[in-house]
Amino acid sequence: MTEQALIAFAKAGDGEAFAELIQRTRPYAMRAARSILRDSDEVQDQLQSAYLNAWRQIANFREDSKFSTWITTVVVNQCLMRLRKLKRSPAAISFEFEQNGETRTLEPSDAQPTAEESMAREELIQIVRHEMQRVPPLFRSVLTLVDLNSTPVHEAAKQLGISVAAAKSRLMRARTAIRARLENRLAGVTL
Secondary structure, three states: HHHHHHHHHHOOOOOHHHHHHHHHHHHHHHHHHHHHHHHHHHHHHHHHHHHHHHHHHHHHHOOOOOOHHHHHHHHHHHHHHHHHHHOOOOHHOOOOEEEOOOOEEEEEOOOOOOOHHHHHHHHHHHHHHHHHOOOOOOHHHHHHHHHHHOOOOOHHHHHHOOOOHHHHHHHHHHHHHHHHHHHHHHHHOOO
16 A cells, blocks of 8 residues: 555544554654664653654644654654653763673763853754755755654655665765864864
């Protein structure tokens, strides 16, 4: 059954059609959730919450984009909300790393960033957003799908109606342009 037919049935309340859409897009959603949360239990919990939210909002799905893009966006938003809640509780944040073949856990004593760190992070985010807007739309669309939405390059190419080689080329050009602009901005900053 085509994606459009499944979407029509899901919008009409067919849970099986919605389940099939979820099954087809699960790898993209899973990859996006893992890239944000990194904890497999949290990933599963937030995927379930995102799917429930998507089911409730399926009637609002505009079919001007692919279902995989929409569901990935729902998942990303759900995971980011969860991440914000976790960051409010410093004890919940820890970092695992491998050293000499052993897995070690680092739990910072003060996981809350200082005011200066928060301001620097916000400023950096604004700079990157500004530079992304300066990238030509032809390249920015691939960059947004792949780097922000965690869409695989081959899927981004399909969504944009271009070849995989063209998608890779545009992605490389977008990243190179942003990198060059950021390096130029940082060259003028004295540390």
